[in-house]
Amino acid sequence: MGNGFNDTRTDGNHSASKKGKKLEKYDVVVCGGGLAGFCAAVASARHGAKTCLVQDRPVFGGNSSSEVRVTPHGAAAFHVYAKETGIISELLIEERARNHEPIFENGWTNSVWDMTMYDLAQRTDNLTFYLNTTILDVRMAYERKIASVVGYVANTEMEIELEADVFVDCTGDGIVADRAGCEWRMGSEASEEFDEPHAPLQASGDVMGSSLLFKTKDLGYPAPFTAPDWAAKLDNPDFFYKQGRNPNDMRGGYWWIEIGMPWHTINENEDIRHELTRYVLGIWDWIKNKDPLTKELAANHAIDWIGQVPGKRESRRIMGHYLMTEHDPLNRTVFEDEIAYGGWFLDLHTPGGLLAPTSEHASSEGYDETSPYMVKSYCGPYGIPLRSAIAKDVDNLMMAGRNISVTHAALGTVRVMATTALVGQAVGTSAAIALKHGISLADVPSQAIREVKQTLLRDGCFLPNATNEDELDLARTARVTASSQASCSGSEVKAELQASGELGHQDEILRQRKGQWIAISEDVLHRVSVCVTNLSDTPQIVEAKMIPVDHIWDYRCDANPPLAATELEIMPGNYQWIDWDVQLSGDDGLKPGTYVRLDLLANPHVAWHCGNGIVPGQTCAYEMGEGKMRRDWNGPTRSFRVDPPQRAYSPEHVISGVTRPYRFTNLWRSDAKEALPQWLELKWEEQQSIGQIEITFPGSLLWEYRGYSPFYRDPQCPKDYRIEAYVDGRWQELLQVKDNYQRHCRHTLTQSVQTDTLRVVIEATNGDPSAGIYEIRCYQG
Template sequence: MIQETFNKTVRESKTVVVNADFVIVGGGTAGVCAAVTAARKGIKTVLVQDRPVLGGNSSSEVRLWILGATSHMGNNNRWSREGGVMDEILVENLYRNREGNAVIFDTVLLEKVMNEENITLLLNTSVYDVVKSSNTKIEAVKAFNPQNSTEYVLNAPLFSDASGDGIVAFKAGASFRMGAESRDEFGELFAPDKSYGELLGHSMYFYSKQTDKPVKYIPPAFALKDIKAIPRYKAIGKDDKGCRFWWFEYGGRHDTIHDTEHIKYELWKVIYGVWDYIKNSGEFEDVENMTLEWVGTVPGKRESRRFEGLYMMKQQDIIEQRQFDDAIAFGGWAIDLHPADGVYSELSACTQWHSKGVYDIPYRSFVSKDIDNLFLAGRIISATHVAFGSTRVMATTGFCAQAVGMAAALCTEYNIKPAEILENGRITELQNELNIVGQSIPNVPIKKATNLVSSATIEASSTLKLAEIPSDGNWFNLSVSAAQLLPLKANEAYNFKVSVDAKESTTLTVELRTSEKLENYSPEVILETKTFNLTKGEQLLDISFSETLEKDQYSFVTFLSNDKVSLKTSTKRYTGVLSVFNGVNKAVSNNGKQTPPDGIGVDTFEFWTPHRRPEGQNIALQISPAIEAFSTENIGNGYVRPFVATNAWVSSLEDENPQLKIEWDTPKTVSKIKLFLDPDYDHPLESTLMGHPEEVAPFTIRDYKIKDLDGNVLFEVADNYQTINTLKLEKATSLKGLIVEAKHPSSKVPASIFEIVAN
């Protein structure tokens, strides 16, 4: 028994002191990715989260899907899903939880963190103060857990604030901004005026379900009475739920930190009023048996403080796709601003303007300009309000925070401050370390000197020569324009043959298009146009283009819309090859073409986007000369996804036992082998609600063996579904070479490998 007598003084809480290399405050996607990345480099890391679950806005408490550069497959950013730990999490979630259950996603994140022995996880623990050893250095943070009534003092030489509102940076005195900059400060033409509002609000969601008997609903007294107070109320659908109601937003006219409780009550008012409208207005059919299954209790915050780093990103960096020497990640979500009045606004619920492709995000935006040992991560990084409209989304924040975790590891190794990563060539070391774990920084390949395979001779049992995309699929009606995206060679004049079916005599226009920038997939450059007279019925169209490319580049064989014409498709799919369509995706303000008003600094261009599987089959084509973009030269080139080129070895589908033989002139000491496989970086893999057509990407090699040149099996892998397979030998071994034997993922998809790294 514990018994204490009266104490005249204030009792002290139990206090636990934790000493670590790195403390991360905030357990959203940013904090999780930073912590896992740092821990895997041997850094003793504390991850502090003020909620009972990880994931922040993606957790079961809020239930927003994770998205980033892929943007619901609604923009021109091909193969742009974020890599590294962020990809690993989403691929894992796909395998376990393709239906998008937010509760299951909680467990995916929790397991990912708990599997790392170098992470100390503190859930339900709120950081409330900092201790500084000097004006510019944090010594410790203080936190309290009301569940176990324990105070924590967390000491470390390095800290990262991924808390969303920036509690650590704020308490430490770091410079910050809240609201929108003027147009004049950075020359941002899209900067909003006061009438639109300077802050994005919070959102809350609900889930509903059908039951087997009638369910009545009596709204609480505080529920919204007049549904017409919501100007967009006619957009409410009885079967919509969760983050499909992303526009249930409020709070942009308030202090989005200190007024959060007030904002929450207003959002509850909206939700329960909306459900009253659905259940009791008589405007909806088949709602008698419907009931509320879940209502959020924690608002999903979009914006509050943004802290000033060594560089502040701005609109022009995104739209012009400016390149940075210290790039550590890429972004690709639209510049997405919302009216401050949110759900009560007469304006469109959001205004989204896309760049033509992905853009660089510099390391400097993650380093506080005021506090020597503080990294910024998540939505609080150094960016203007306009640039924040793109960088704020969760796949981007998680992706970027991997760089923070890796930078913390380098700072620990060299005993340096975060800003010193920018000195003595260490930024290139950071970039390379990130790319080795799958970061895919644009224009920055893995250094050949850090990969033994780069110096090897590589032979393949077969290599795909794409002379034909077989005509074994359905007919696709050209009610919208369609194109086959192909990696074409410079100075080659191509001929294509395609089967078409015309309902009646008509014409069909075919164009050869490409992008102004090599690394983009916006087909704004029309190299050549052909018009064909079609007769009624099926026929083989012979298309010869005389214009050629100046450089090897992805290009579009484009068929302009004509609903009297259908194209034959193929069931075969290939790494680095896909079809795109000039259709509509209203989820991301895509109406087929971006047509901004004059004077806001945004480009006009068309959207050509894929369709989700099982739709979006390749267009059946005969191709001459055959496309030879899938050779072993791509192994060891340092790129681990399609970028300007396929960057993959792809075997022939007719090869029953595809294999690679890697051989060195002299034996090499190998301790670890990494295979970078194809998880379909074009698919967004939304974490919740959306659902996906399969649990493993169709391009991913499931089964393979790795042998030495004497035929001894070093590794045998079955039922793989992950992107990066890291295989560690029991001890460093001298090898003359390796043989990789793989099975095709299916009879319709040939085996492919982006990269093999040995060291």
């Protein structure tokens, strides 16, 4: 990019007067380079729109950047196999593969993450970006249309004016929408307005606060600390231990160093930053020098970094064509214009933060996962409508991020960054599609929503209520076979645990009902077995039920009548396999291609042991209260056996239209007993002209971002593979890939191939003994 300066200099004294103005024209201008804005801009550019991304900081990432260091959260924190995919997944997988730094809750983000985003921005065609550029003004063409935005590039004395057909406000504070005259809300709606369970009785200006993070370093020797006089003076342990502010980790990263009210989170952001800095120093002084519970633990720790950019949770919310209330995530409303999903709980922080009587409600309860508050706050995965991301008052303005059209209560779940990244990708995609077809943004939800959904799916995203229906995808008409396929006999227990007789984990005890999802592929199920320990010295009875469920996030305990029920008698002793002859068939309601859930009801004298590792697509949960389950522990597989074994990983799953476990496993997985290489084949009745092949591999879905280690490459993901076509009576290699770790891979052939048979040969994985594929798509050149 040129600098655009008009440069005048005087002779002799080297002084200079510099004034610069630039006027540039784009199809789409995205204001704000956090995860929502970044994903919006990349998506828009990838779909052919000439796009400009404007960011007021020197790095991308917003709250997730190395300046703020908030860990990106999302649905996978509470739901297995719910990790966000698409551009955000591409970025996070890349960062883990490159980064030496372990992930800690907050405060540990380093510049590798910034550079991962910067690298993608540099490599994206059709994308121009300006960092360190603040939006100062919005110029209107007429009342309902933005003509341009005006920004100022710091340290350059340059003003830029950016014209565009579509603008996307991802500024967090809704600066563009506000300057354009859009209606917005800020504060908390009264419960009477929408009858929301989390809403207060009276409406107010209360918003969630901002946080300032810090990081420490263990020096290995004593590290003294003296707080400056202006630091907060904290001497009362109740402030910490009775108000949900537990300094339980010496590494830092306390999100509860949070302040908002009574300061205005926009106009008084600098005052908030200063107050937070005072409290960071005062809290560290308490931990290092005053708290008898932490002084010794923190003796060798020194502050390594203190943020100076507050991580903001809430300010303006721009009114769109639909206002999401908390009823939508709680009831999992199905939207015709669904373009993203969420699954974080309804996490509403206490207004005032450190100045309030208690911290965020779940924290003040000690994160009791079965409390009435957590039961009413657990939600998702749920869909998010496009209409909540289209401004109702300006025709060419969209939003993505924490400023979309939601109530304060609903913002508690949709505000987390992995969720906003999905909305951002959907908004950028929608903008490009609207421009391509020459339709208004307001008409996209009714006139082009199918194309938006199908494009998002093709780009690696997941939508709870949509599947691949792309008529151009040639793979959908192919017959699929494979060199081998795995079956599921169950999940065994570690031999060393059985030999020791010790309890594997406290979460194995049946203090409440627990369930294990089992993928059914056969039309009969003769027997199921579980491995349990009777912790008492008397026989125990455990009720067992086999319940049909809609999908792996169907947490309803008794919504559907059980297919079978019994009482299991368990004698005293450790690690016993208990058989249940269920003898189920189609006549009993057993349906191949669905899940059933094996539930064991509560008995605190009995432990149901976890299996040895995770069986793909077979997860577990426990009852949290009020007839609702939630993900158990970290989503392991509990011990079980099934007879007959279930062929849960058939090759035809690669054209099921879904790229993760959901209503079924949706995964082809080769038999682990068969050595690699393994192949999967597509065969058509007639010759096809194939120019593009797109593959979605397994991996990086089970947990959220912080569940993955430095330099991580998911073992399930194929590392080395090749694609071949059967041409003129022999196999012809079309391409070969080495050292892969990304889950969504697109390959454009240099020349289209004419064939009726195509196969993917997986030569090596990143560690798993089985080859695996979720989806293959094929398109003409």
